[in-house]
Amino acid sequence: MTIQFNDESFRGEYTFRNSDRAIKRFPFPFHEDSYMYSVNMERHQGGPEGSIYEKRFDVDEHYVSEMKDRALVLADDPLRCQSLPHMTLAGWDLLELIMVSKSEDYPDLFELHRDGNNWHWINKPMGIEQKFVFMDETTLPYGPLEYITRQTQGDFAVLDQRDDNLWMDAGMITTQADWSLDFDIGMNFFEWHAPVPKANEMGIFIRALKFLLNVQQGMPARRLNWTMTVNPLLDTSPENYHKWGIQKTTMTPETVGQKQHLRVELQTFFRLPRSNALVFPIRCYLIALQDLVTVPKWGRRLHRVIRDLPVELATYKGFIDNRPLIVDYLSQFDDGAPTSDGIWPD
Amino acid sequence: MSAGTNKIAVTVTDVSVVNALVKRFRFERSDGGLLPTFSGGAHTVVEMQDGDTHRLNPYSLMSDPMDQTAYTISVRRDDTGRGGSLFMHNSVKPGDQMTISYPVNLFPLDLRARKHLMIAGGIGITPFLAQIKQLSVMGERFELHYSCRNPALGSYVDELTEQHPNTTHIYYDDQNQSIDLEQLLGGQPLGTHIYVCGPKGMIDWVRGRAADLGWPREAVHYEEFLAPRSGKPFEVKLAMSNKVIQVGEHQSLLEAIEAAGVDAPYLCRGGACGQCETDVIGYDGKFLHYDHWLEDDQKTSGKKIMPCVSRFEGKTLVLDR
Numbered sequence: 001m002t003i004q005f006n007d008e009s010f011r012g013e014y015t016f017r018n019s020d021r022a023i024k025r026f027p028f029p030f031h032e033d034s035y036m037y038s039v040n041m042e043r044h045q046g047g048p049e050g051s052i053y054e055k056r057f058d059v060d061e062h063y064v065s066e067m068k069d070r071a072l073v074l075a076d077d078p079l080r081c082q083s084l085p086h087m088t089l090a091g092w093d094l095l096e097l098i099m100v101s102k103s104e105d106y107p108d109l110f111e112l113h114r115d116g117n118n119w120h121w122i123n124k125p126m127g128i129e130q131k132f133v134f135m136d137e138t139t140l141p142y143g144p145l146e147y148i149t150r151q152t153q154g155d156f157a158v159l160d161q162r163d164d165n166l167w168m169d170a171g172m173i174t175t176q177a178d179w180s181l182d183f184d185i186g187m188n189f190f191e192w193h194a195p196v197p198k199a200n201e202m203g204i205f206i207r208a209l210k211f212l213l214n215v216q217q218g219m220p221a222r223r224l225n226w227t228m229t230v231n232p233l234l235d236t237s238p239e240n241y242h243k244w245g246i247q248k249t250t251m252t253p254e255t256v257g258q259k260q261h262l263r264v265e266l267q268t269f270f271r272l273p274r275s276n277a278l279v280f281p282i283r284c285y286l287i288a289l290q291d292l293v294t295v296p297k298w299g300r301r302l303h304r305v306i307r308d309l310p311v312e313l314a315t316y317k318g319f320i321d322n323r324p325l326i327v328d329y330l331s332q333f334d335d336g337a338p339t340s341d342g343i344w345p346d
Numbered sequence: 347m348s349a350g351t352n353k354i355a356v357t358v359t360d361v362s363v364v365n366a367l368v369k370r371f372r373f374e375r376s377d378g379g380l381l382p383t384f385s386g387g388a389h390t391v392v393e394m395q396d397g398d399t400h401r402l403n404p405y406s407l408m409s410d411p412m413d414q415t416a417y418t419i420s421v422r423r424d425d426t427g428r429g430g431s432l433f434m435h436n437s438v439k440p441g442d443q444m445t446i447s448y449p450v451n452l453f454p455l456d457l458r459a460r461k462h463l464m465i466a467g468g469i470g471i472t473p474f475l476a477q478i479k480q481l482s483v484m485g486e487r488f489e490l491h492y493s494c495r496n497p498a499l500g501s502y503v504d505e506l507t508e509q510h511p512n513t514t515h516i517y518y519d520d521q522n523q524s525i526d527l528e529q530l531l532g533g534q535p536l537g538t539h540i541y542v543c544g545p546k547g548m549i550d551w552v553r554g555r556a557a558d559l560g561w562p563r564e565a566v567h568y569e570e571f572l573a574p575r576s577g578k579p580f581e582v583k584l585a586m587s588n589k590v591i592q593v594g595e596h597q598s599l600l601e602a603i604e605a606a607g608v609d610a611p612y613l614c615r616g617g618a619c620g621q622c623e624t625d626v627i628g629y630d631g632k633f634l635h636y637d638h639w640l641e642d643d644q645k646t647s648g649k650k651i652m653p654c655v656s657r658f659e660g661k662t663l664v665l666d667r
Binding site: 273 | 351352382383384385387388411412448449450451454455457458480483484564613621
């Protein structure tokens with residue numbers, strides 16, 4: 001296999017690590033030295049070779065371990081995956097999209113053989129082989145949404161489109177930045193975004209919704225979002241806040257570089273063909289600050305962004321209390337030199 | 347940006363006469379590959395090179411959404427229209443190479459419905475043909491009420507009554523048969539959604555009666571494609587691209603913008619989807635708003651126009667495009 005998969009944990013001992021290759025391809029989200037919300041959408045049709053944008057569903061060295069972590073979360077809390085009854089067709093759409101994409105993009109890792117509705121799926125990294133009948137739920141061990149997203153990195157919000165709005169009617173959410181599918185299920189676009197500060201007054205949501213309602217088949221879109229996470233935790237859910245929230249108080253000047261992680265989400269949007277639903281994969285990438293600053297431009301820029309971020313945003317993103325610690329640490333990597341435009345290393 | 351859709355190169359593999367007014371066209375991918383699946387109610391925009399005129403007309407996909415080998419559409423000939431349907435009827439032959447858009451669905455099924463009640467008039471039957479195929483596979487409950495002029499012009503009546511004898515109801519105008527809407531809407535089980543596609547009068551009638559009877563707005567779905575109307579030629583200044591263009595008598599404003607090489611967004615090209623909404627910077631004259639996207643106050647404000655169907659009469663019109 002072309003990718004060497006890590007054996008690592010996102011809890012307990014936190015053995016998660018990024019290889020040099022993973023650091024180089026990390027999706028650094030700041031194209032300039034400051035940050036404010038924007039819709040910042042672009043087409044999701046490929047990207048530089050080896051980058052996380054290249055494939056429709058990026059598979060990286062963390063794949064197998066992330067899937068083990070997801071299985072642990074689901075064992076504790078099955079409501080992390082839900083699908084309202086009218087969303088089953090969208091689940092099949094998503095299963096098809098992922099199986100076709102992965103088998104085409106990573107033929108050495110995944111195979112899909114189709115004979116009419118008789119499908120044969122092979123997932124080599126996870127050691128899974130499954131023969132099933134497409135559109136017949138009784139032939140899979142889980143519903144189609146749960147089946148395929150137990151084998152695909154990233155969270156998946158599956159949105160029904162009706163009445164000129166989007167509705168959070170299905171999803172697999174185990175690696176989230178502090179929001180809950182069980183709380184949001186059935187909500188519309190404005191309802192589930194209600195906690196986000198400032199963006200509403202800025203008219204961001206109306207523009208974003210208009211864009212998303214018009215994402216068409218064959219024209220997927222993408223954007224990046226980000227936050228900060230102490231320790232490489234995938235599951236930073238409200239359900240488990242009592243477990244991970246307290247870890248935010250454990251950092252010291254000596255440990256901040258190792259414990260504080262920048263958490264970046266690659267958010268993509270695909271129109272699903274049979275159901276006309278919209279799937280919103282949210283793929284989480286984590287990087288320790290001590291690894292991030294090995295790219296000098298990123299170290300300089302992150303220092304400036306975090307230092308100058310409006311208080312409301314630092315509060316919403318959950319790191320206002322740790323901001324002085326983070327800024328102090330990052331300041332040693334900012335010599336004041338100018339940075340170049342764009343997200344890529346110099 | 348234009349369309350927001352990808353395009354597909356196709357070959358016309360069959361043209362068949364459905365009746366005196368309607369022809370059916372079958373498209374297969376020119377590269378031999380499979381077409382995307384789609385959802386019932388979707389349309390495709392067919393590009394036509396008609397002499398010097400480049401036409402883009404939307405047509406509902408009527409084939410089985412799960413069938414990836416071919417798409418079919420049905421085109422009703424409009425002898426007094428702007429020429430797109432005449433081009434399809436008179437010039438398109440098997441073997442022709444054409445370009446169509448990826449499917450776009452502005453008339454989707456609400457999959458929460460316990461029952462789908464479909465009301466069709468004339469060529470408005472086409473999106474329902476795909477939806478019925480989709481619902482049949484899924485084992486969902488539906489009922490079709492289809493009104494046409496007479497048996498000779500009843501497109502796909504035989505196929506529908508043969509395949510769905512218990513759920514298809516046909517009404518012929520020439521035989522003074524008409525849908526008893528009051529009775530029909532009154533007898534529906536809770537959770538029913540209404541879908542109507544046909545002439546404007548029929549859509550207004552169904553929506554109006556449903557509203558009077560207390561149906562929720564969200565349970566009444568409709569699709570009406572307006573063909574752009576012809577009208578007096580007019581001149582427009584495109585401020586962003588710094589061009590002055592002429593809109594011909596049989597040309598839409600959107601088509602004139604495209605012909606000038608300016609990229610403009612669109613989806614339905616029929617005044618319904620809102621995608622081509624354009625800001626007006628200045629004008630001296632009168633707008634002829636034909637869309638059903640803008641609200642009445644927006645139409646009178648003189649600040650917005652939908653260039654796919656609406657026109658202008660007067661001295662100057664300056665658009666933010």
